[in-house]
Amino acid sequence: MSRTPAYAAELRTALTRAVRGIDERDLTRATAALVSRYRSVAPASAPILASRVHVAAYAAYRMPATHAALSRVLVDVAGRGLEPRSMLDLGGGTGAAAWAAAGAFESLETITVLDQVEDALDLGRELVADASSPALASATFRRAVAGSWPELDADLVTVSYVLSELDEAQQDALVADAMRRGRAVVVAEPGTPDGYARVLRVRSVLLRAGWTLLGPCPHSADCPLARGDWCHFAARVSRSAEHRRLKGGELSYEDEKFSWVAAAAPGVLDTLTAEVSSGRILRHPLKRKGFVEFQVCRPDGTAGREVVSKKAGERYRGARDADWGDALP
Numbered sequence: 001m002s003r004t005p006a007y008a009a010e011l012r013t014a015l016t017r018a019v020r021g022i023d024e025r026d027l028t029r030a031t032a033a034l035v036s037r038y039r040s041v042a043p044a045s046a047p048i049l050a051s052r053v054h055v056a057a058y059a060a061y062r063m064p065a066t067h068a069a070l071s072r073v074l075v076d077v078a079g080r081g082l083e084p085r086s087m088l089d090l091g092g093g094t095g096a097a098a099w100a101a102a103g104a105f106e107s108l109e110t111i112t113v114l115d116q117v118e119d120a121l122d123l124g125r126e127l128v129a130d131a132s133s134p135a136l137a138s139a140t141f142r143r144a145v146a147g148s149w150p151e152l153d154a155d156l157v158t159v160s161y162v163l164s165e166l167d168e169a170q171q172d173a174l175v176a177d178a179m180r181r182g183r184a185v186v187v188a189e190p191g192t193p194d195g196y197a198r199v200l201r202v203r204s205v206l207l208r209a210g211w212t213l214l215g216p217c218p219h220s221a222d223c224p225l226a227r228g229d230w231c232h233f234a235a236r237v238s239r240s241a242e243h244r245r246l247k248g249g250e251l252s253y254e255d256e257k258f259s260w261v262a263a264a265a266p267g268v269l270d271t272l273t274a275e276v277s278s279g280r281i282l283r284h285p286l287k288r289k290g291f292v293e294f295q296v297c298r299p300d301g302t303a304g305r306e307v308v309s310k311k312a313g314e315r316y317r318g319a320r321d322a323d324w325g326d327a328l329p
């Protein structure tokens with residue numbers, strides 16, 4: 001969980017530069033307004049990122065976290081052998097998923113970020129201006145509204161932390177638009193029960209259309225988690241001094257909880273070489289003397305406890321290093 005995503009430091013430097021000069025009291029007020037808005041899960045009738053200051057506040061306090069979550073997801077997807085050359089980020093805002101994709105896929109050449117908020121796109125452009133990744137530095141940020149996305153296609157389409165702002169009909173339309181445009185689609189949401197519920201609906205749509213799941217599920221049967229439980233993961237994000245000031249927090253880090261699903265269109269997987277995962281770790285492993293205990297989702301569609309003991313040798317050494325969200329060694 002403490003793995004630092006590629007480009008995290010570079011993004012932080014760009015963010016610090018971008019918010020410099022904005023009145024700190026305005027930023028703090030806008031941060032408080034966004035925190036409270038994102039707590040209430042309701043479709044947005046008007047853009048939540050309502051001004052330049054709201055956009056700057058979003059970038060300063062949320063973007064490092066959505067970047068960290070998407071980095072975990074996309075590195076995992078890269079492990080399945082996906083090598084996208086082009087990426088389309090729907091509702092991409094200030095470009096968190098684009099930064100994550102540039103870090104996860106060396107193959108990436110072109111990135112297009114689409115969003116309804118011009119100020120977010122402006123800030124996204126400013127952030128990548130000096131990026132060391134050629135794909136990021138040359139990324140296109142373009143205004144578009146869900147329902148009338150331009151007819152572009154891409155090897156990878158991301159929809160990151162967008163569904164909660166839409167009603168169910170708009171969510172379905174967005175997922176259909178992503179599938180029409182992408183050879184692989186990744187959807188991430190907050191790691192809350194309702195975020196997981198939205199991800200589960202997307203998973204069903206992908207499976208019904210014959211797409212192949214790339215993660216996190218090691219199977220395509222119904223989700224085996226018990227009622228009241230929800231599949232989610234965590235990415236540790238270190239907080240900068242200004243992040244702590246804006247949110248009034250003391251800790252030097254926070255854990256961003258997220259739920260996700262990724263799938264490839266029929267035919268795309270033939271070119272993927274990675275083996276199907278041995279199981280997905282669903283909680284922090286319990287590391288005891290001589291054994292490690294896991295809660296896992298298994299390839300046979302069940303979920304439950306797995307123990308790897310010292311006797312397992314190499315596998316045990318892998319188990320000691322394994323973390324919540326990883327494949328079971």
Ligand SMILES: C[S@@+](CC[C@H](N)C(=O)[O-])C[C@H]1O[C@@H](n2cnc3c(N)ncnc32)[C@H](O)[C@@H]1O
Binds near residue numbers: 160162
């Ligand atoms: C919570 S932000 C997520 C931004 C970015 N994807 C990330 O992961 O940091 C949601 C984004 O979705 C965009 N969005 C919401 N509804 C939209 C719509 N109807 N059309 C286009 N963009 C939309 C918002 O403007 C905002 O940038």
